[in-house]
Amino acid sequence: MHQLGKQVPTNMLALLASGEIASNSAPGRAATRLQEELAQRRIDLITTVSSDDASAMLRANPAIQCLLLNWELPGSGHPPALNVLEQLRARNLHLPVFLLADRETVSNMPRRALELANDFIWILEDTPTFIGGRIQGAIRRYSQAVLPPMFAALTHFSHVHEYSWHTPGHTGGTAFLKSPAGRAFYDFFGENMLRSDLSISVTELGSLLDHTGPIAAGERYAAKVFGADRTYYVTNGSSTSNRVIVMASVTRGQLALCDRNCHKSVEHAITMSGAVPTYLIPLRNHYGLIGPIPPDQLTKAAISEAIVNNPLAGSADSPRAVHAVITNSTYDGLCYNVRRVEELLGESVDRLHFDEAWYAYARFNPIYRDRFAMYDSEDDEPHTGPTKFATQSTHKLLAALSQASMIHIRDGRSPIEHGRFNEAFMLHASTSPLYSIMASNDVSAAMMDGPGGTALTGESIAEAVAFRQVLARLKREYGEKGEWFFDGWQPDQVTEPSSGQKYAFHSAPTELLCSEASCWLLNPGDSWHGFGELEKGYCMLDPIKVSITTPGMQRNSQLAEWGIPAGIISKYLDNLGIIVEKTTDFTILFLFSIGITKGKWGTLINALLAFKRDYDANQPLSQCLPNLLAKHSGYADMGLRDLAQKMFNRMKELRSTAKMSAGFSALPQADCSPVQAYEALVRGEVELLPLSQLAGRSAATGVIPYPPGIPLLMPGENFGSEGSPALEYLRVLESFDREFPGFGHDNHGVEVHKGHYHVYTLNRGTAP
Template sequence: MSEPSRRPLGMLALLASEDTAKPDADGAATRRLQSALEQLQIQVVVAASAEDTITLLRSNPAIQCLLLSWGLPGTNATRGALEVLAELRARNEQLPVFMLADRDSAAGLPRYALELTNDFIWIQEDTPVFIGGRIQAEIARYRKSLVPPMFKALLEFSNVHEYSWHTPGHAGGTAFLKSPVGRAFHEFYGENMLRSDLSISVGELGSLLDHTGPIADGEKYAARVFGADRTYYVTNGSSTSNRVILMASVSRGQVALCDRNCHKSVEHAMTMSGAVPTYLIPVRNHYGIIGPIPPARLTRAAVKEAIDQNPLTAGCEDKTPVHAVITNSTYDGLCYNVRKVEALLGESVDRLHFDEAWYAYARFNPLYRDRFAMYDQEREDTPGPTKFATHSTHKLLAALSQASMIHIRDGRRPIEHGRFNEAFMMHASTSPLYSIMASNDVSAAMMAGPGGETLTGESIAEAVAFRQTMARLHSEYIADGEWFFNGWQPDKITDTETGRTYAFHEAPPEQLCNDPEAWILRPGDHWHGFAELEDHYCMLDPIKVSVVTPGVENDGALAKHGIPASIVSSYLDNLGIVVEKTTDFTILFLFSLGITKGKWGTLINALLAFKRDYDHNRPLVECIPSLTNEHPGYREMGLKDLAVKMFASMKALRTTTHLAQGFSTLPHADCTPVQAYEALVRNEVEMLPLSQLAGRTAATGVVPYPPGIPLLMPGENFGDAEGAVLGYLKALEAYDREFPGFGHDNHGVEVRDGEYRIYALK
């Protein structure tokens, strides 16, 4: 096996000139410059038009310098150099630009061009060696400016090649080289990754626990980028970030307001802190998609009523809520008007916590203005609530798995750093992975400046193109009397300037990419199916795409024919396409920064292939062989046969109806989550089948996953035998028995021989 290279990335310059092939003096001088740069080990890529130059700038972020001819041909008789400068500076403010010009043309350059250009090259007057040296120095400065503080320190230290006498024991990867399997591991991950896996003992990099040195510099840098007063790097995911915030803000016996749509990590945080949760109930639609909490339920009067009706608050000396947690955006992409939420809940509580794990990109595109926690706001004489936000930077930004950030904007009842850090240290590892912290650093740097809007804009544009393609195909198939999938999105779009209304697939893509009005959930619109909404209160995030399978009417009733989403997901998985989330009739796809036209084009082809195979009832042994290999009972069935049988069972078991009822009904709380957990630890529990759980108290949370939203919290009552909670669980249990390979994943539920069993308090 060859040793991995540790050479730095090579220098790359883009030469945008129409002269490189010309036989005249300018052409000869340009070619001499190109040769001189290559002798300095600067690779040169050549473009001869503005169109080609812009394409290369968009597709190759490794370009570190632009050499731009003022005479570059443009499109439609426009000045090509100006086109290129406008495109470049909309994407990158720092890339050095040298204008290839003579003194006469330089004297006549418009101010706009002068402002966007770093320097000039007098190609006929200065020597190629002199010019090459200036370019080389400028590229070096540019490369140095790119790297954020913590990642920069890590790069510098990992290049020292010091002898390690501290943990980790692989000592920069050396230990792996002593074993055949270790060498395979070393070659797979590479020396740079292993050399950057360092001990907390490395003082040059600072401390995550004390927030000192380059780590602290990185956190301060991220705070500026994300609009926070303080930012903390977390290496255990936003599950830990949520726990840190709750543990710092709420203590035993205090009342906390909690979105019932919160992730189970908030449940864990409530349990660990001893908080008394009072739940704020969101709405659901006919697909079972969780909507927002209606504004009427966030008013001071509504919050007081919810606390007074909560049986757990009866023993609280003080019923004033001290903390509130809201999920924004939801798993399915519903984003609140945070100004509105802050104004409503700020009347009741001094600390607002927004779980924005799936939403770290929102600040960087104007489409989401005022719909994220750290929105731009003027500091008022009377401060608003202190706000917290958690971001899973690994989910839809470019960080490594487990990377997360906590952002804080101080307001009323702030928690100063010293006290907050005690909760942070309680949950943080004393051996954090530096690569995770560095990826947080890099994620922030990628979003800084115009790059953030460009990258998020590209994700939005890809999602819009996919949505419109799906909507067009759906419209064409329906017109021909056939079926096809559709996207969960508005049916029609109205141009706010002209008043013209379009079918979704015919709307101008520019409007869908840039106008928030196109994505607002309007009161009474049947496509979203949510009641109790105010106009402009909630918006659908275009990059979270729910593909809808046939089977549900607008009133929530099941149609005559339908295709369960789980069989579509299984089919896609066989083609190497892994989806984010599957419900009864929706499949969620996330258009992150890494999605390309090739990826979503492949997805379109796969969905068309499913339609073709479904319509022809292709044998399952051919289209989902992994299913028939594991479960031979399906071998004689076709794809349509199975889908029809599954849909009939869902109809008979009323799974969609039970889901809506189960998540819309607030169970009676018999005790707090921490009391239930303490009973679990003392073994004052018993594991029982569903048939014996009526009227009993849950010892653990029951959490369908994904998305990890609790159906039942610890300490809550299972209710009647045929009530909302047990009715839903029994429907899932019966379905799982009938269709092995399509079982539901419910945390807190143990399945024994097809029977659901759950811990209950004795």
């Protein structure tokens, strides 16, 4: 291992694509001499002899810093070398490319090739030393230009500064070398991560709180890439980003319109700000999946009616809302037409806030056109609509580190200038942010910049479509034999827009599904989505958020005679090392991020087939769910099918899916505002009660089944009567958890004592 503080030079990397590399010819011998020269300059040279191999290598190895391309390269394409160039530039505009050709060839070369290449090498005329120097210079310029501003400054600083006298106390990692545990930590995470863990005292990198220096340059760069007027880096996740926006925009005594399908961080922000919430209720379908807020709920008349019917609105300073929060896309991948939402809500509010935590990639693929907050305007006129905010968790489906998030702002009516907004930002930001998190935001922006973003998102969509079609094909083939299999939540058939040709989903052209947004629209009345007569074009399913459906739930919202609860499949997959994103009664969500591979989803298909075999054979749980039996021996004598049927029968008796939908669709009576309930909690004016005593009482905290972290009740809301939808659903969860240990639900705001749910409620007489 090298000494701490000493950087070991990393070799540069180039690719030589030529069919004459190994030949005993003048070009072959010249290529050998060039390779020897490059090795002396610490430039490793990878070689390939065909256009197909060259393109594959460029796709697979982004560490390549230069391409040396023989114009006479054999392979596919007309000509093959031009095919390599076009495929490269579809992903990377800046990689230096030297064409190996003679002057006569260049004079007859297509104009397109001249546009895509950077320079020429006369390998039989110029010396290896001269050519090597040009390649080395091009690689160095590329390496400096490819890094985004903040990350470039951070890498430079970590290379130059040897000693630190500031925090953090490990001083670049040296403290860890003084104990065995510390040394193990150092070896695990590596020197560069520790050397880049710096203090806000390092003025060379600027300040996250003041938005100066390279950090500010990174935020400006990200704003350009993501289409915002301003962007702020956040190191505490989109939960904090949501709190910053709400607390900068709306305060005590002001009305805020709030998507009831909001993450609990929005609930926290409403509580902290003292805002008075008026809720917008989204649809639910037969699976209990959250749909969009119908457009007729967003009209000026509907918003006015919702405010009039809000018992808390009388405490507001004005009947006009100042802020609105919409979740886009939803956890299950439903994306609004944001132009339409802006048109509707813009009549009622001057600030629109889109929680796009799971949707940071949308700008970079044309299939999502107009379905994200920072969509491109059709003209260069100043934005006259509402001021728009978007929060994006760059760590969720881009490539940033955990807790990395961005706030994007596009100013319109009622803007919040930087100085005022930054006060809310500083209220939540740490004075000791982790620089590697900020740098990963920088790199996420760089990965999406230019054609790279389109290529990466296109690959995610293509992999998701391939998986969906395999799943649909297997469903059809098993169905033809009278057997069951899993299905995907997606359209049954799609239509090619120009020809009107209809295709069953499994047999549709892949390119059509990967590029045509109309294939993913929730068309009015389509039974597959279950949200009724939605406005045409209003809502679209994101192809990369794949919900697998399990047998048991029918489209008429009735349970079948038999079924397989999704929780059992998630447990089975977990036993195989496959961790799912979200599980409902009959759906399992998988996210096809930019890190997905064919091998990864191919393994998932194999696991689903293995589950079917084990289920059909009623395989003993000791063999297929050993992790479950290790903790809960009560299942010891059961087979996989036995457990599934027992659990399904109980869910049918409890009507768990229907009661979930009812619980989330009914808006409880608000006895006081969230901030008033929280203040009572802090003062201790609360009591912890079991479900049997909650009727008629007000919740002191949010009650939030997780995932996805959507409030069933907000602080200050009443549990309702003994048979209210909220209490009925909580009783279902409590009963199920007691009967099926190991399959329990995670409910924030609920404490479990001896198998019984308890919730903090306001003391009687506390609620105003």
